[in-house]
Amino acid sequence: MIQLDRRQQLIVLLLVGVILFSGGYRLAQIKEKSSEKVKPALDSAEQNKDKxxxxxxxxxxxxxxxxxxxxxxxxxxxxxxxxxxxxxxxxxxxxxxxxxxxxxxxxPSKAGLDPAAVGVTPGTSTSTGTGRNVFTAPAGAKSGAAAANGLVNINTAGQSELDTLPGIGPALAQRIIQYREANGAFQSIEDLKNVSGIGDKNFENMKDKITVR
Missing domain, CATH: 3.10.20 (Ubiquitin-like (UB roll))
Known part of the structure; x- marks a missing residue:
């Protein structure tokens, strides 16, 4: 058995300590890298949920x-x-x-009735047999809320009348009525674009069919 003096024993102990420290440090690095690989995956899943x-x-x-x-x-x-x-x-x-x-x-829903389906050309008048002529408004206009020229008055039209306009469905017609009730009568047809859900495209499709008179 090899006998070591005190100095040699201290050197051996020092070497053993260095080896143990290096091993522990290396093990800590491996664990840290593993956790770093797992964390991005968790963060990615959380980010996808937030997106x-x-x-x-x-x-x-x-x-x-x-x-x-x-x-x-x-x-x-x-x-x-x-x-x-x-x-x-x-x-x-x-x-x-x-x-x-x-x-x-x-x-939006598609445009209203096809005039050919009822056999009447829009914008013409037909005789009722009583000596009076009845004006047939173009598709998209209704009596009561419509002006004399067949335009839908967006200040007085109800949901069913507004629903006949191109691009206006029941939900959007209700929004127009609610906006009108909250903010008062429309001052111009362009004010209709202030209603949520009506953009430039929708307005262009209906601007020739509406009035505020």
Whole structure:
């Protein structure tokens, strides 16, 4: 058996301590790297959850309501969740646009009655057999809320009359009425764009069919 003097024993103990310290330090590094690999995965899952946005889909859909979609989803994704009806005029919407949190997505319905279906040409008058001529307004205008020229008066029209306008469904018609009740009569037809859900595209489609007189 090798006999070591005190100095040699101290050297051996020092070497053993260095080896143990190095091993422990290396083990700590391995554990730290493993935790770093797990953390990004957890953070990524949490971030994906936070990246959901909330949108309101209404109009010509089977299930209007509030939906959660992933951030970066397109308008068509939200509309498909609500189920577009056969009357939905999807061509008038920017389906490829990205949704934003809190966005209102109004799905317009297709234009009103086809004049050919009732056998009357819009803007003509027909005899009633009583000596009076009755003016037949173009599709999209109704009596009572319509002016003499067949335009829908957005200051007096009810939901059913507003619903006949291109791009306006029952939900959006109700919004127009609610806005009118809260803010008073529209001063110009352009004020209609102040109603949530009515953009420039919708307004262009109906501006020739409405009045505030």
């Amino acid at each position: 959901e946005v909330t949108v309101h889909v209404f109009g010509a859909v089977a299930k209007p309501g509030v939906y959660k979609v992933s951030q970066g989803a397109r308008v068509i994704d939200a509309i498909n969740m609500a189920g577009p009806t056969g009357e939905a005029d999807l061509d008038s919407i920017k389906l490829a646009a990205k949704v934003t949190d809190g966005q209102d997505i109004s799905v």
